Amino acid sequence: MKSVNVFVVDDDDIYQFTIGVTLKSIPAVRSTRTFSDGAEALEYIVVHQNDVDELPDIIFLDINMPILDGFQFMEEFIELLPKLNKSIKVYMVSSSMDPKDIKKADRIEEISDYLIKPLNSNDIKEIVAKL
Amino acid sequence: MKNWDIKDLGSDSLFTETIKLAKIGVYELNVVSNEIYWSDVTREITEVPDDFVPSLDNLASFFNEGQYRDMARDAMQEAISKGKSYDLDMEVVTAKGNIKYVRNVGNPKMENGFCVKLFGFLQDITERKQTKVELTKKIQQLNLAEQLSQIGYWEWDILADNIIWSDNLYRIFGLEVGTPIHFERVVEAIHPDDRKTFRENAQEFIDEKRFRKFMHRIIHKDGSVHTVELIGELIMNQHGDVVKMIGTTQDITEHRMSEIKFRGLLDSAPDTMVIVDRKGIIQLINKQAEKMFGYKSSELIDEHVTILVPKRLWDTMEYYAETFFKAPKHTGLPADLDFFVQNKSGFQIPVQITLSPLETSEGLLVSIAVRDITVQKQAAHRIMETNKSLKESAKRLKAQNRQLEEFNQITSHNLRSPVSNLNALLDIYKTEKNSKTKEMIIGKIESVTKHLTWTLDTLVESLLIKKSAQQSLEKSHFDKTLERTKEMLAAEILKTNAVITSDFSEAPTVMYNKIYLESIFINLISNSLKYKAKDRAPEIFVKSRINDGTVQLEFKDNGLGINLKKNGHKLFGFSKVFHRNDDAKGVGLFITKAQVDAMGGKIWANSEEGKGTSFFINL
Numbered sequence: 229m230k231s232v233n234v235f236v237v238d239d240d241d242i243y244q245f246t247i248g249v250t251l252k253s254i255p256a257v258r259s260t261r262t263f264s265d266g267a268e269a270l271e272y273i274v275v276h277q278n279d280v281d282e283l284p285d286i287i288f289l290d291i292n293m294p295i296l297d298g299f300q301f302m303e304e305f306i307e308l309l310p311k312l313n314k315s316i317k318v319y320m321v322s323s324s325m326d327p328k329d330i331k332k333a334d335r336i337e338e339i340s341d342y343l344i345k346p347l348n349s350n351d352i353k354e355i356v357a358k359l
Numbered sequence: 360m361k362n363w364d365i366k367d368l369g370s371d372s373l374f375t376e377t378i379k380l381a382k383i384g385v386y387e388l389n390v391v392s393n394e395i396y397w398s399d400v401t402r403e404i405t406e407v408p409d410d411f412v413p414s415l416d417n418l419a420s421f422f423n424e425g426q427y428r429d430m431a432r433d434a435m436q437e438a439i440s441k442g443k444s445y446d447l448d449m450e451v452v453t454a455k456g457n458i459k460y461v462r463n464v465g466n467p468k469m470e471n472g473f474c475v476k477l478f479g480f481l482q483d484i485t486e487r488k489q490t491k492v493e494l495t496k497k498i499q500q501l502n503l504a505e506q507l508s509q510i511g512y513w514e515w516d517i518l519a520d521n522i523i524w525s526d527n528l529y530r531i532f533g534l535e536v537g538t539p540i541h542f543e544r545v546v547e548a549i550h551p552d553d554r555k556t557f558r559e560n561a562q563e564f565i566d567e568k569r570f571r572k573f574m575h576r577i578i579h580k581d582g583s584v585h586t587v588e589l590i591g592e593l594i595m596n597q598h599g600d601v602v603k604m605i606g607t608t609q610d611i612t613e614h615r616m617s618e619i620k621f622r623g624l625l626d627s628a629p630d631t632m633v634i635v636d637r638k639g640i641i642q643l644i645n646k647q648a649e650k651m652f653g654y655k656s657s658e659l660i661d662e663h664v665t666i667l668v669p670k671r672l673w674d675t676m677e678y679y680a681e682t683f684f685k686a687p688k689h690t691g692l693p694a695d696l697d698f699f700v701q702n703k704s705g706f707q708i709p710v711q712i713t714l715s716p717l718e719t720s721e722g723l724l725v726s727i728a729v730r731d732i733t734v735q736k737q738a739a740h741r742i743m744e745t746n747k748s749l750k751e752s753a754k755r756l757k758a759q760n761r762q763l764e765e766f767n768q769i770t771s772h773n774l775r776s777p778v779s780n781l782n783a784l785l786d787i788y789k790t791e792k793n794s795k796t797k798e799m800i801i802g803k804i805e806s807v808t809k810h811l812t813w814t815l816d817t818l819v820e821s822l823l824i825k826k827s828a829q830q831s832l833e834k835s836h837f838d839k840t841l842e843r844t845k846e847m848l849a850a851e852i853l854k855t856n857a858v859i860t861s862d863f864s865e866a867p868t869v870m871y872n873k874i875y876l877e878s879i880f881i882n883l884i885s886n887s888l889k890y891k892a893k894d895r896a897p898e899i900f901v902k903s904r905i906n907d908g909t910v911q912l913e914f915k916d917n918g919l920g921i922n923l924k925k926n927g928h929k930l931f932g933f934s935k936v937f938h939r940n941d942d943a944k945g946v947g948l949f950i951t952k953a954q955v956d957a958m959g960g961k962i963w964a965n966s967e968e969g970k971g972t973s974f975f976i977n978l
Contacts, residue, residue, distance in 0.1 A: 240776060242807050246783035292776075300925055323776035326767070345776060346783035 231258035232356050233283070237269040237301065238262070238290035238321070243345065247288065250349045256356045266296030270304055273312070283314045285359060288347070291322040291329055298322070299332065306338050319343050319355065384481035386413075390439055390474050404461065404483050406453035421451050423458075431463070438467040439474045448484065460488035502527065509610035515542070516603055517565065531587065531610045533579035550576035550584060565601045568593055574611070586615040631729040634717060637684065639664045642724060651731065653703035664727070669701050679714070680725075687716035687723060700729060709736045758956070765932070769818060777811040817946050821953040824875070833873045837863040837903050837912075844880040851888045857897035859884070866903040869910045869978050875954040876978075879912075882947040883974050887916035892969070909960075910978045917971040923964065930964060 234257055236247055244262045251260045261284070263269040269287070276282035291298035298320055305318070320333045323345040333342045343351065378385065384401030388394075395413040402411070405421060422428035427449045434445040444466045451461050465479035505511060511528020515521075522540040529536040532548050542561070549557050553575040564570050570591040577585050591606025625632050625645040631652075634643040641659045649656055652667055659666070668676050675698065683690055692698060692712040699707040710729050717724040781804060788800045841861055845852060852859070869876070884899060891897040900915045921930065931952035955962045955976055966972035 240780065242780040242784065242803055243776070245803060246780065246787060249787050250783075323779045325775070345779035346786070348783075348786065 232256050232285045232359060233258055233281070234260045235269060235284040235287045236260060236262045237266060237287060237293070237298075239264045239293045240290070243290075247347060250347065250352060253349055254353055254356060256353075265293040266298065266301030266304075268295075270296065270301060270308075273305070273308065277308070277312055280314050283312060284316055285314075286355065287316060287318045288321045288343075289318055291320065291324060299336075302336055302338065306336075309338065317355075317359070321345060321347065378480070382483055384483075386479050386481060388415075388435075388477040388479075390476060401481050404453070404459065404481055405451065406455045406457065408454065411454070421453075423450065423452055427451070434463075434465060435477065438465050438477055442467045442469045442472075442474055448488075459483055460485045506530070509613075511608050512606075513608060514603065514605045518602055528608055531585070531608060532577060533581070533583075548577050550578050552576075561604075564591075564593060564604065568595065568599075568601055570604070570606065574615075585610055585612045587611065628728070630713075631731070633659075633664065633667070633727045633729065635664045635725050635727065637723060637725075639680065648729070651702065651708065651729065652700070667700050667702075669699055669707055672699060679712075683714050683716075683725065684723075687725075689716075690714045709733055762956075766818075773814050773818075774811070777807050777814065780807050781811075817950070821950060824950070824953045824957050831872060832870050834868055835871055835873050835876050836868050837861070837901070838867070840876055840880050841901060843877060844884055847881060848885055848888065851885065855888050855891055855897050857888055857891075857899060859899045859901070861901040863901075863903045866905050866910045869903075871978055872954075872958060875958065878954055879951050879976065882951045883914040886947055887914065887918055887972070890919045890972075891916075892918055892971075906977065912976045912978060913973055914976075915971065915973040920968040920970050920972050921964070921966045922968050923966050931962070 234251055236244060236251075238244055238247075241264075244264075248260060248262065251257045261272070263272065266289075269289075273283065289298045289301060293301075296304070302318070309316070317340045318338055320329075320339050320342045321344075322329060322342070325344060330342050333339050379398075379400060382400055382404075384404050385396075385398035386401050387396040389396075393415055395415070395418075397405075397407075397413050402409075407413075418431075419428060422431050430447060430449055434447060437443045438445060445464065447463045449461060449463055451459050453459060460483070462482040462484050463479065464482075465477055467474040468476040468478055505525060505527035509527075509531060511531045512525035513528055514523040516523075520541045522542065522545065524532075524540055526536045529538065534540075534548070538544075546554055546557060556573075557575050560571070560573055570593055572588065572590050574586055574588045577587060579585065587608050588611045589606055589608050591604055593601045594603035594605065596602045622645075625643070626647075628645060628647065631647040631650075632643075632645040633641060633648055635641050641662050641664055644652075644656055644659050648654075648659070652659070665673055665676070675696070679690075679692055690713065692714070694711060696712075698710055698712055700710050701707045709732050711732050713728040713730075715726045715728070717726045784800055784804050784807065788797060788804075791797050791800065838861065841859070841863075845859060851857070880901075884901075887899045888897055895917060898917045900913075902913045902915075904911050904913070923930070931948045952962055955978075958978065961977040962974065964972055964974050
């Protein structure tokens, strides 16, 4: 089984806590890193762009965040992607069932799927298994 | 010449001179010798050369073959054989080929029962003949003219009560030509209702020695009624007494009928019709015109059409009249002209005008059709009003739609996320064995619940704002509002060393919901304090001005600024924060916008990252 590196980008500390607990319960997840907004996550990726081990395999990306929201993060991330020597799956995660958001996410190729909160451990296991 | 026996004529007598002066030619045929004598006048009439010698052989050439040649031959033969004299009007052909009319009179001289000489006169009657032909032609033309124009001529010898009628007048009266006519016979033919007037007119003309054109009706034997018009003149004797009346009578039934038809047509027209001449003088109006303008026909006829038009529109009217007369044709004045007419009491009526040329014997007239468009105008006005209110409700609906959308977003984000957090926490709680961790989870559940309560409270507040908008409008002084805001934010201002300045000189006060106004001041100024630049003390400037009739407020700071390109669309959204700041809850601008919207105003911002932000509010 692969060991997977997961980034959680979300400003909601309760969500950070709950998903942290869920991820910990999955053996395939080697490490979890949380960021409170898109800008923090991006900064980290830029800094570690040549360090494959530090880069995530999976990003769970929230939409509503200060500074850089999910979509704004994607704009910059897509530009960055060719420089990264790693295939990174991005999952948009939101409590919003707003069709506008879902459609917008659908149009972005680099987003693998749109997931609705809360995520349970089975959902995450499946995603990890797909890698 | 001397051979000729012309003693009978008395050649040297007065007679010879007389016939020469009267242009009467003489001829003589000696039946025995067949010799012919022509006098000078005869030669003149026949236009023969001096050396011409008339003979029985060349006589025929003076008559055209046919009627006149036969007539001449027959007459001569009868005279010679039977001694019969003749008197003929006939055509001759002169030696020069001209046609002339002559009177040819011949008398045979008999001796012992035999004709020895034929003695005759020749008179040139060409001129007289032509005159006669012309006269006949003229009479025929006159007759024709009389018939065509349905005119008859009459002459009344008043003293003898003898009336002479032209043939056509008989026809007009439907009487046999030549029937003897006198005054009472005329009266008999007149429509009973018109007889009295006819008599009175005749008497009046005689008394006043002046004829006045008038009309009456006549009834034919077949019962048909005709209208005639009389024009005449009076003839007086040397004492100035009227002795004769002459004149014409014209059958104007058709005119009259067509006039009646025209009037009928005019009156049945749905529109008001006013007929004016080139100068704008009213000639004729219809019943609808009387109704619309409140004038009687007699009050308007011969008046200038400006009597019906408000003074302010005289120039407009003149302009269109001039255009019309340059090229008279059916012309509708522009529908959007906003033209009015005014009635007798000065009331103005919106109308649509159409001009049409009307060719008459008296020259070009203009028929003006006037259509009252009050109802259309009112309908148009109503449509415009409806349209306006539709637009307003569309605007309102749009605003409500936007609020709904906003609310939808709030529920899907801000209510769902704490609920999903609660679910996730409960899931963990169920599987967690460690009681310490369980306690921590309960603590988190508590904080989520608190946050959820706060979110709901805020939402309720914003809904209340929308509902209770226009309630208490009060006059607020901006300087006082700013003073109170400063007092409430005193601690923050002190801590940040903020400098707050203002200029309310252009618009010192506003009628507004006082609580909202204070809330707007507090939210915007506390935002400026909260999101100040790290390297400088906040400088906040508040200004009021009048912009397009509404009071506008500007809050300008030198703070962090916001990237509006990125975040402009969610600047006033619920729970949107743009800076990493512990205090940021993202409701200040949301509530401010709700308040401004509820009061029918508008709020927007200009900002530059690192330089500062300006908020503008149309109150």
